[in-house]
Amino acid sequence: MILVPCPNCGPRNSSDLRNTGEVVPRPDAATASLSEWRSYLYLRDNPAGWVTETWYCRSGCRTYFTIERNTATNEVRGLERT
Amino acid sequence: MSRHGYRYSAGKLLKHGVTRGDWPRMWSKPERRDSYDVVIVGGGLHGLATAYYLAKNHGITNVAVVDKGYLGGGGSGRNTAIVRSNYLTPEGVAFYDRSLQLYNTMASDLNLNVMLSRRGHLTLAHTDSALRTMTWRAEVNKLLDIDSSVIDPEEVKRLTPSLDVSSDTRYPILGALYHPPGGIVRHDAVVWGYARAADHLGVHLLQDTEVLDISCSGGDGPDGKGPGGRVTGVRTSRGDISAPVVVNCTAGWASLISNMAGVPLAITTHPLQAAVTEPCKVFLPTVVVSGSLHVYVSQTDRGELVFGASVDPIGTYRVNGTLEFTEELAGHVLELMPGISKMRLMRQWSGLCDMTPDYSPIMGFTAVDGYLVDVGWGTYGFKAGPVAGETMAETIATGRTADLIASFGIERFTEGDLVGEKGAAAVGH
């Protein structure tokens, strides 16, 4: 049970939040090509190291925010509100 | 099977018992060559099976299997060893049925007892919609000649008396998908069987050899990698190897290896956890799976219960395991079998799964010439190992994608033709 640093609630058990995965910028739906769109939908960097990812403070303040997490160690750092 | 192998038999056991003579090595420690026709990255079940079938079915023996650790150290040695073919989609059924056929004859094919135990596989349904999905699977299975049917709670109880089939539980058992040919195999033995057989046919098994980079030329990306390029070899922790064909069989680490060739994947890496109890006298004759409760369980010949669950929700390369996995697991197992509440959990572990958006693998050629993938296995890799090896070998040897894996190509993510296995895959064991 890792601790996720919520910008409002302080460190919280990860079970109180939902991880929505690595941050992937959404292309402009009106102009995006199918291949750009499907890269957004499916392709992920999936690094073994630092990744920027989004969490939703589901049982707490209901804020979406991003943090950096090292997927090799589960160490977390930095945070900002989306 | 063997060109120069040492055959195992009851007679040899007797002879060694009497003479107390040493057994030969199961596989040799080869001297690494500078170049191979095919380099397979990943010394697990898939990599070893691919090497074996390349040598056996296609006579391609100048092959190296490289692994950063020991053989079978990844998912091959950490899974819960369940085999079955009662999938949802026709393409899935055909593929896994071939795998089950190969498992059936594996002990004699590889001259190693892999302890296939076709003890029957039950997928429990606790809701109307789960029962509907079970019926869907059973009906597809029957049309493809797979022994699979939906049975009622009384029949479930008859097959597995330890299950609580009373109707007043939070998750009543409304029925089950029963698949008599499903069962379990000694997973490590499968790895060793392929390793030993491949070694005997001349394949080089290079352990403790980590791939640091894939060398490419002519591609769109930096260093000649990426679409349009072609593979020239691999750089390893023990030196460079040149090879026109490099195959990625690295499961949880697939993205990292694939990025070395400039081929991004629709994969995220998640741990899949498992646990085992202390032994108790044997009472569980079948493999029991509950999708709604995210649990599967079987009992080993030593009396231990082996449990698995669905993948962890948070992607990570860390395999430390979590407490919440064991808590939820225990709660759910006891819903099914309240009588075992005093059994004790002895060990938990986890392996890395390469999850794809449609719960189906990514197999075959890529946009980089000579770079092939056999990845995206998620939680299904063990069941598929033999057929994946066979079809990847065919694809490499013939230069055209084997029919059985035609729907698993990497291009489906750009063309939007995902495979419909997801419906059945909430827990797929």
Next chain:
Amino acid sequence: MSEIDFRGPVDSVALSAPDGAITLADESSCTKVLVRGARKTAAGIHLKVTYGRSRRRKDGVLVCGSRPGEWTLLAEPGRSGDVAESIPSEGFVSIVDITHGRAMLRISGRDAVGALAKVCNVDLADDMTPDGAVFSGSVAKVTCDLVRDDRDGERSYLISCERSFGRYLFSAVADACVEFGVDMPPGLSIH
């Protein structure tokens, strides 16, 4: 609507341990009004407290900073109208009466922390969660809003959840109190 009784999700009298070290009572019928709006709106300025804190207004209404840009106002039953009207509504402000939408219980006494520690993972130490603290978390696997609202110097917590979970939540918390001497009333069970 005075002629029609309000019926809450819990049908139980208050429970307490013989030694009085823990009491548990349903307070679902209390007035609960949700206010949404930026802190710089008139409503935000009026309500004042920030996320995580609460204060009792002169009219007895407990103003809780329940989320960033969100306040939950708690009062005795039947006050939805006057509580809602007390909020300046200029600008982009939403006022929603959630009296019917939230179940609420109060757990008090020396052993309240011990009972809650069995079902809630939030650190209830005095510095982490002082009197007046407002927070959210999982209680027996239900997402709840909690307020530490001590009474006469004794620990007390208000816990509210989505109304449909109310019966279950009350049962689960009562079950956690059994260890401290509370008898589980007939008809309530977590199983």
Next chain:
Amino acid sequence: MSPRRIPSRPGELIDRSTTVSFTWNGRAFTGHQGDTIASALAAAGVEIFSRSMKYHRRRGIFSANHWDPNLSVQVGDEPNVRAGSRRLLEGMQVSAQNVWPSLRFDLGTANQLVGRFLSAGFYYKTFMRPQFLWHSLYQRILRKFAPGGRIHWNTSTHGAYDKRYAHPDVLIAGGGPAGMAAALSAAEAGATVMLVEQEPELGGHLRWGANDDLEVLADLRSAVEASPGIEVLVDSTVSGRYDHNWIAINQRSHPLAPERLIKARAGSLVVAPGLIERPYVFAGNDTPGVMLAGAVRRLTNLWAVRPGDRAVVLTASSEGDSAVADLESAGVEIVEVLDARSGADIVKVDGRGRVRKVHLGDGRTLAADLVVTATGWTAPTSLLNMAGDRPVYDPVAARYFPHALPDNVLATGGITGDGSIAELLAHGRETGELAAARALRIRHDVLTTTARSTSPKGPRPETVPDDRIPLRRVPHPECYRSSTHGLVDFSEDISSKDLMQAASEGFDSIELMKRYTTVTMGPSQGKLETVNAASVLAEARQVDMADVGTTVWRPPFSPISLGALAGRIFEPVRRSALQDWHEANGAVNLLAGQWVRPDRYGDPMAEALNVRNNVGLIDVTPLGKLDLRGPDVPKLLELVYVNRWQKLKVGRVRYGAMVGEDGVVSDDGVTGRLAKDHYLMTTTSSGAGAVWEMLEDWLQTYRSDWEVHVTPVTGGLTSINVAGPRSRDLLERLVGGVDLSADAFPYFSVRTGTVAGVADCIIWRIGFTGELSYELHVPSGHALHVWESLLATGSDLGAAPFGVEAQRILRLEKGHYIVGQDTDGLSKAPTAGLAGLVKLDKEDTVGLPELRAAFDRTDLPVLVGLQPDDPTVVPEEACQIVAGDSNEILGRVTSSRMSPTLGRSICLAQVDPKLAAAGTSVTVKLVDGSRITATVQEHHAHLDPEGERQRV
């Protein structure tokens, strides 16, 4: 009765004034309070406790503690109880495991005769063919001999155990001298401390020490007791350390439960488990009467049991020297003390039920019934492994030591080095101070970043350097194996010879060796055998110990019951405000996700017909409901639904469907505009949470400039659908403030008014059933009043409740699809029958590019209405649609029912597009294997496709 009990010892745990009665294999025995099961039996002269796993060899006491591999017994309905640590209780029924038919005479010993053929991995090398015999014969026999205890099916403690959360600043694993000293100093520094000890009392090895040790212990105990900042948990095990110091403790000492799982988030974890004695490998080393030095010290000093009469002691450390002294004081004759530090050795012992003779390295043979070894230590680094450390072998001290620990994990005591009691205490104290300093800094940071907390007092504590003086490492000979082969893994019956063979076969990494031989995989999980296994591998490969590594210790530290892990059964259940009424009125319930709701009250066919003919009431509260307010709601709706929303007028409602970014249908429902900036959205029951989170995501992540407030009101509004041709008649009697006439309140409109005197009810004129119907959303505190009023007032109109099953029939007659049943994970909106709804000419909408692309596809399955040609046959849902007599799959039945209104079977089906035209005849294969024909219908609706009935 107690022939081996000796006179009182200063540190003994037993209370001789008490008598505890119990049975062993059916025979009556007694012991004292404070005895373990094993000590009571040993005092009574019992020497054989179990049979070994593979060869069924007789086994006696070996380490006399929790880790003893030979002391697993059945106690009542509890299997695999550790008799070496489990305290004796009155009435215990204890029996031996893994014996058949009895402990004394066991047929499994036949395996000993063929042992030479059962070498490592033997089963991989035979039984290859015929393949079927493996499962049908050999394996069945093998499974009969599985070790371990028995399950008693009529007893269950599922749901009986509580759990607890804890938040100590410093958590200390191990209540020996170093751990106690650490607890005291951490508490003095202002930290909250949890001190966890596996044994039932604090003290570690001080407990079986000399008088001065006991004095130190008494002082430490009273200091700990006097410290209010320390919570002591004895008979409790820190069973796992997970990421971010999430720590599992199995508490066995709680008065109300046999086990309680405590989940602690600790600022600092101090690991102070001491050391575990390592067995010595030689021929016959598992013979009863061969014991570790610690075992004889515990038996004599804690339980006043004389472990034998004539002892040979092999010692390489002071532990062995102390054992000699203890044995002498207990009246045991010391036959010979062999000092391994000067090369003395034991090569073999003889004896079956008990040691008889001891063969020494110098060729002599001695008669003895007790062999005591003290040949080294294993550092139980499990918790350090779990924290990411890979301990390093030190050949000088002949054991492993911690290597690199994260800041929030510290080690102290014997696991880090050797020293006098004073040195151990000093190291513990310094470690406690450091652990407290680090934890208080973390606490400061949490207080600073947590909105609800008080502001921390004072500045942020400085980081404190780790300037602890390390404990010494006393040189120790590398004593692993004699010149003979013996057992390495006692619980798995694996000898050093087996390991050598495995290495020679190529299983020459520690992990491969483990998998091939199963060494370290038994119930003791390597606590006794890991280091010896590594030493045999090093020997086989002719490399240094440091080069072979060790297997990684996984959680739990010691096994933990499934009941304790499961804890209470917290399965939240949701109930509408009317559920009590339903249950009091005969409802048969259905579990739908977390909701419990009526499936039916009586005959669902009759309930459905009553809706067609009169008026029915259904509680649809589980529908997700979201209150949306703000000027930008139309933009949000336009974004998340596939259809248009900008022009929805006040007082109107509209159906909408949602897709994911991949264009696959994800949810649907009706949204109405209650006022200029006020909407009510409904979702599917199961999708309510996900839709809410999705809306919040858009509003926070991509459209933070939009002014929309989303409030879930699902349970606050009890939803009642009043459906049927007489629904308007009924409502006219109860509704106030709303003109219900068809002109004033047309189909797909919303009004707000009173119902049965209840104000603020939202009334929608919509219908899932295809009849004239109204959906009332009533404040839940008054819902029962409204429901009862409707039924009472409408009794002459035939008003009656109906359940989910009747609703399923009605909706299928009307051809309404259900997301997730009639659609699946690949159903894109345009082919799921929503082509007319999807609007592509938007600036943005979820999944827009995929929706566009789906319109270009002609090969995707199409949802159609379907009727079997034989109207009496109802194909089961999920039946496959096939090409004639072949097995080619062309679709499937997604929904099916017998229609009471039409008197025939009706279906929805997904079919290949070439079968989608109305009038196409298709073949459906039924579950029983027979094939029927069915005809594709023009509409999804089997009844009233034009919607005349609902527009009246």
